[in-house]
Amino acid sequence: MSATRWDVLLAIGAGGAVGSLARYGLSVAIPHARGEFAVATLLTNVLGCLLIGVLMAILTTTPRPHQLLRPFLGVGILGGFTTFSTFVTDTLDAATTGRILASLMYVLASVALCLIAVAAGLTATRALRRGHA
Template structure:
């Protein structure tokens, strides 16, 4: 008979780091949405900028953490999952895309959907690659 899988121990310090980081990242995302507002049917520049800059920052973060000899164990949960997870937003990206399509802007919606993915991937690769080159 197979042994039941063990339940992982709750790491309250990790959860606290993620929660604190998530609050800060969400506030930063909100600030950017206030600074760069858009109306229904318009290209959502704030969401686009948030997701692309978040991908650039996660690329930089991962390059720094993998190059560090012994990074603090809460850095990745706080900065990566917390701050950058709270900062970036797939749900708003999807909602903005749907809004563009349903308000009669299907080409802009498709451009926004594909452009965000392409630019986000370029940003994460650039952030990671440039940071690795600088750290070496």
């Protein structure tokens, strides 16, 4: 095991704080009652996936990206911003309050839109970078 990389841990921690605060801010701006369709969580995860696609395109097309770029932006900010646990809780709340169809629609929309968002971010960013090269 290699020595602890304090710069990486600090980058992840700082990014995680920023991402978590942004997620909380979005949940306050777009609140929902228990069992209702969780628009803020869906928007958070889709936007986060889009940005993850953008980041991965940048990291894979940049010859020597800064060593802290992925830990700070990917693991920290976007890891703190996106939320699987809230997605699962919102899904369970909808199901246990009798909104089974809404729960299923939420799961399908989340998975489909997040996959599309990652692919769109990756594809669009790679295309833009090729056009500017």
